[in-house]
Amino acid sequence: MKYIYEQIQLITQYRYLLTLIQWDMETEMPPAAQDQTASAVSFVSEKMYDVMTNDAFISELEKYETAEETSQIERKMIEELLLDVRKMNRIPKDEYVEYQELLNYAHAIWVKAKAEADFAQFEPTLTKIIQYQKKLIEYYGYEAHPYDALLNEYERGLTVKKLDQLFSLLKERLLPLLKRIQTSGITITGDCFTTGVYSIEQQKEFCTWIAAYLGFDYDAGVLKESAHPFSMSLNKKNVRMTTHYHENNLESSISSTIHETGHSLYEQGVADFLVGTFLDEGTSLGIHESQSRFYENIVGKDIRFWEPIFPKLQAHFPDQLENISCTEFVQSMNRVQAGPIRIEADELTYPFHVMIRYEIEKMLFEEKITVSEIPNIWNKLYKEYLGLDIENDAKGVLQDVHWSMGSFGYFPTYVIGSAYASQFTHIMERDIDMDEALSSDLKQILDYLREHVHQYGKSKTADEIIREFTGELFNPEYYIAYLYEKFSKVYQLSE
Amino acid sequence: MKYIYEQIQLITQYRYLLTLIQWDMETEMPPAAQDQTASAVSFVSEKMYDVMTNDAFISELEKYETAEETSQIERKMIEELLLDVRKMNRIPKDEYVEYQELLNYAHAIWVKAKAEADFAQFEPTLTKIIQYQKKLIEYYGYEAHPYDALLNEYERGLTVKKLDQLFSLLKERLLPLLKRIQTSGITITGDCFTTGVYSIEQQKEFCTWIAAYLGFDYDAGVLKESAHPFSMSLNKKNVRMTTHYHENNLESSISSTIHETGHSLYEQGVADFLVGTFLDEGTSLGIHESQSRFYENIVGKDIRFWEPIFPKLQAHFPDQLENISCTEFVQSMNRVQAGPIRIEADELTYPFHVMIRYEIEKMLFEEKITVSEIPNIWNKLYKEYLGLDIENDAKGVLQDVHWSMGSFGYFPTYVIGSAYASQFTHIMERDIDMDEALSSDLKQILDYLREHVHQYGKSKTADEIIREFTGELFNPEYYIAYLYEKFSKVYQLSE
Numbered sequence: 001m002k003y004i005y006e007q008i009q010l011i012t013q014y015r016y017l018l019t020l021i022q023w024d025m026e027t028e029m030p031p032a033a034q035d036q037t038a039s040a041v042s043f044v045s046e047k048m049y050d051v052m053t054n055d056a057f058i059s060e061l062e063k064y065e066t067a068e069e070t071s072q073i074e075r076k077m078i079e080e081l082l083l084d085v086r087k088m089n090r091i092p093k094d095e096y097v098e099y100q101e102l103l104n105y106a107h108a109i110w111v112k113a114k115a116e117a118d119f120a121q122f123e124p125t126l127t128k129i130i131q132y133q134k135k136l137i138e139y140y141g142y143e144a145h146p147y148d149a150l151l152n153e154y155e156r157g158l159t160v161k162k163l164d165q166l167f168s169l170l171k172e173r174l175l176p177l178l179k180r181i182q183t184s185g186i187t188i189t190g191d192c193f194t195t196g197v198y199s200i201e202q203q204k205e206f207c208t209w210i211a212a213y214l215g216f217d218y219d220a221g222v223l224k225e226s227a228h229p230f231s232m233s234l235n236k237k238n239v240r241m242t243t244h245y246h247e248n249n250l251e252s253s254i255s256s257t258i259h260e261t262g263h264s265l266y267e268q269g270v271a272d273f274l275v276g277t278f279l280d281e282g283t284s285l286g287i288h289e290s291q292s293r294f295y296e297n298i299v300g301k302d303i304r305f306w307e308p309i310f311p312k313l314q315a316h317f318p319d320q321l322e323n324i325s326c327t328e329f330v331q332s333m334n335r336v337q338a339g340p341i342r343i344e345a346d347e348l349t350y351p352f353h354v355m356i357r358y359e360i361e362k363m364l365f366e367e368k369i370t371v372s373e374i375p376n377i378w379n380k381l382y383k384e385y386l387g388l389d390i391e392n393d394a395k396g397v398l399q400d401v402h403w404s405m406g407s408f409g410y411f412p413t414y415v416i417g418s419a420y421a422s423q424f425t426h427i428m429e430r431d432i433d434m435d436e437a438l439s440s441d442l443k444q445i446l447d448y449l450r451e452h453v454h455q456y457g458k459s460k461t462a463d464e465i466i467r468e469f470t471g472e473l474f475n476p477e478y479y480i481a482y483l484y485e486k487f488s489k490v491y492q493l494s495e
Numbered sequence: 496m497k498y499i500y501e502q503i504q505l506i507t508q509y510r511y512l513l514t515l516i517q518w519d520m521e522t523e524m525p526p527a528a529q530d531q532t533a534s535a536v537s538f539v540s541e542k543m544y545d546v547m548t549n550d551a552f553i554s555e556l557e558k559y560e561t562a563e564e565t566s567q568i569e570r571k572m573i574e575e576l577l578l579d580v581r582k583m584n585r586i587p588k589d590e591y592v593e594y595q596e597l598l599n600y601a602h603a604i605w606v607k608a609k610a611e612a613d614f615a616q617f618e619p620t621l622t623k624i625i626q627y628q629k630k631l632i633e634y635y636g637y638e639a640h641p642y643d644a645l646l647n648e649y650e651r652g653l654t655v656k657k658l659d660q661l662f663s664l665l666k667e668r669l670l671p672l673l674k675r676i677q678t679s680g681i682t683i684t685g686d687c688f689t690t691g692v693y694s695i696e697q698q699k700e701f702c703t704w705i706a707a708y709l710g711f712d713y714d715a716g717v718l719k720e721s722a723h724p725f726s727m728s729l730n731k732k733n734v735r736m737t738t739h740y741h742e743n744n745l746e747s748s749i750s751s752t753i754h755e756t757g758h759s760l761y762e763q764g765v766a767d768f769l770v771g772t773f774l775d776e777g778t779s780l781g782i783h784e785s786q787s788r789f790y791e792n793i794v795g796k797d798i799r800f801w802e803p804i805f806p807k808l809q810a811h812f813p814d815q816l817e818n819i820s821c822t823e824f825v826q827s828m829n830r831v832q833a834g835p836i837r838i839e840a841d842e843l844t845y846p847f848h849v850m851i852r853y854e855i856e857k858m859l860f861e862e863k864i865t866v867s868e869i870p871n872i873w874n875k876l877y878k879e880y881l882g883l884d885i886e887n888d889a890k891g892v893l894q895d896v897h898w899s900m901g902s903f904g905y906f907p908t909y910v911i912g913s914a915y916a917s918q919f920t921h922i923m924e925r926d927i928d929m930d931e932a933l934s935s936d937l938k939q940i941l942d943y944l945r946e947h948v949h950q951y952g953k954s955k956t957a958d959e960i961i962r963e964f965t966g967e968l969f970n971p972e973y974y975i976a977y978l979y980e981k982f983s984k985v986y987q988l989s990e
Contacts, residue, residue: 013534013535013538016531016535017512017535017539020515020516020519020535021515023519024515024518024519028717028719029733030714030715030716030717030732030733030734031714031715032712032714032715032732032733033715033729033730033732033733035732036511036729036730036732036733037733040508040511040512040515043508044512201696217527218525219526219527220525220526220527220528221525222523222524222525224523234528234531235528235531237525237527237530237531238524238527238528238531238532239525
């Protein structure tokens, strides 16, 4: 077992280095340093590969997997390691390293293509990435559908079958709600977020404060800026997140900050004793998104949360907000308005953005479409689901960073996470006085999530967490009910 | 030779990682991540040690050192590598790794001791660091004086003998000048830098601009903030520097930015073909300081430099500067006023700050004093040279970060560098129209320094650069003449 812990120590060091390089790359690296950084990523990735695919390590893991003296937590640790190690082992080293190099350059190519709204520039690179994904599918294996192999990477056990069911349910139940809102005669604008210039310094001060207000521990974390907000954890005492500030948009920085804080609170809340066991991080993307979207939408757009702190926000932007009431402000946050950009979407149209990406990815791995067809299909689906005409590739198919990072099968976790969040909230409302917690004791909520979700890290799977927390399996009805209840109220729909 | 290049590639990767970790540690790392970061430094340092002390590498270097087919640049590369490799080889691995760990914690201990102005807190750690330095001296060896072994680490060939001569010359010639200034009846204040509040945002904007104005390439570099301004290079396309901003001090951010820009211009100016040869960085600390102090003092405090850009600065701080003339502003920058803090010192008292540190370090390695005696001696010497009473340890012996980093023998390079800068300027004035260059064509100066200094990286030693550039050996008379001429004018002293 000593040997296993030594290897975990190595893996942990290489992971720290890779994460630090990535953090630097996305927040600080000057453009001309791209080559050096790419070469460093390849270098460390190769070292990581060597540790993970070392035969002695695998046999040691297999030896202790079922040994009697192995404790329960070690069993879990070995199980998780074996999953990763076996998958890594199926990828030939040269393909793995070549792919890391491809990804290193893909980001810059995507950035340029997006800036010039030209999918054709990104197409050859995307084609190569997808070719590798198809190889991965063969290496990893699957039972029912090739795309399952990728979905499983981000949310264990997630399949096309489950997602087809979920998305057809959402289509069936949410499209009518959307239609009722669109024909309700009530129009809510977001004007209070876009009136004149919102000083970046003031936004920064407020966002820095609100992260701490939610429980973010600056002693063990950093909030910084980057083009695309994200979070990453070097370990639970070294959690990094970013937001972005736009002078003409107050909403974007606040909601991004709250969203990323949700991710960070999860990582900062992993139990201390899991450090060094390979299990000291969030268990799945779905659970991660459940935390970020819970804070962003369920906490961060609730009048009870805003009432005590709205005067503080007003004091930061007296010119723009002095004549706005807290009720109007929160109502604006909850307006429903279909738009082309996923990360700016309201809660109700959001699942449809994800659905479009899911359907395209599924078709790609079913070999039903080619890469060059993606933009047309993208635009067609946006018209079909949301009635939108997509102006150009930058506001369409090129908007997200994910594909340039090789993340196929990732998008569905956003909807899954939102749905988990509703299911969790349903139980939370039973155990906690939400009026009190949201208005004056957010720590109650954090403690509750720490107890039922955060502390476990990867020592429990997503399914285990959901079952033990809520007493049932994943159930999307809570998500639909939450959206119905919330938006019926916002748009004064009769029952 | 292929094997040697592979090892250089490895060394370069580990150096990149160590530098990146250090950059993160000093600019971003949250406090609780100290342990993780320290462990990463140890991990990578050990890898680096293993590459550097690998027997096969050393024999390969020795084989090619004198081989006929070895090109001139490769010969230089091997020579530099052998110097480092042989030194590293003399240090036992466990001592090396243990020392890296000690240094990782020393910084935080020093920070706390300084914050609480309490040398006693830092003393045990400093004692350990000095013990290791003494071991290093034995491992490295020396001819005349133990301290020479350390001085040589920062400026090759520098010895106590040379520095004793230099400092006694400076004492003999500069103390009388200082006295004349102090009794000249002319008082110049720095009030224009400390009138009210100078917005950090405005300072940031101006400093960001002035670095580019001097030639800093943001495509290949980063300017950021940290408590103590510094520069480091990941490679020539990835140069990082920091400055600091104080609301009540305009001078500090400007002069720190210009100083660090001098360092960065050097690193960004190394010839492309040296990348990957181990020679692609500044050749010595003395030459490095010659560039930073040249820009800080000789360019950055010259009226010809400021005249065209002063209106821009005024526009950033209209309330504080509208009634100040450029002449008054530059005069304030050149005021002579003995104070306790080295990094705030004027050009004339600066060498005495360094001299005090030099004398203390020399006594330490001569075993003439113990660590606990340092504060008293420090205070005594400040009284003797600069007539100052030191208020507390924070403003005295704890002010500099260097000792906590194990940098003994480093301080003298600041004076050496200032002296080099004067010697270089003497020649530059012969070749360049300085009026024109300073007021409207700084690129002339940068190109000239690139030609005579920057491009060579480590492919020439400091001595070679000085000799080939100026046609003579290092000669401190230029430094003394420069200070006499400049301050006689500022303080209207008769010849």
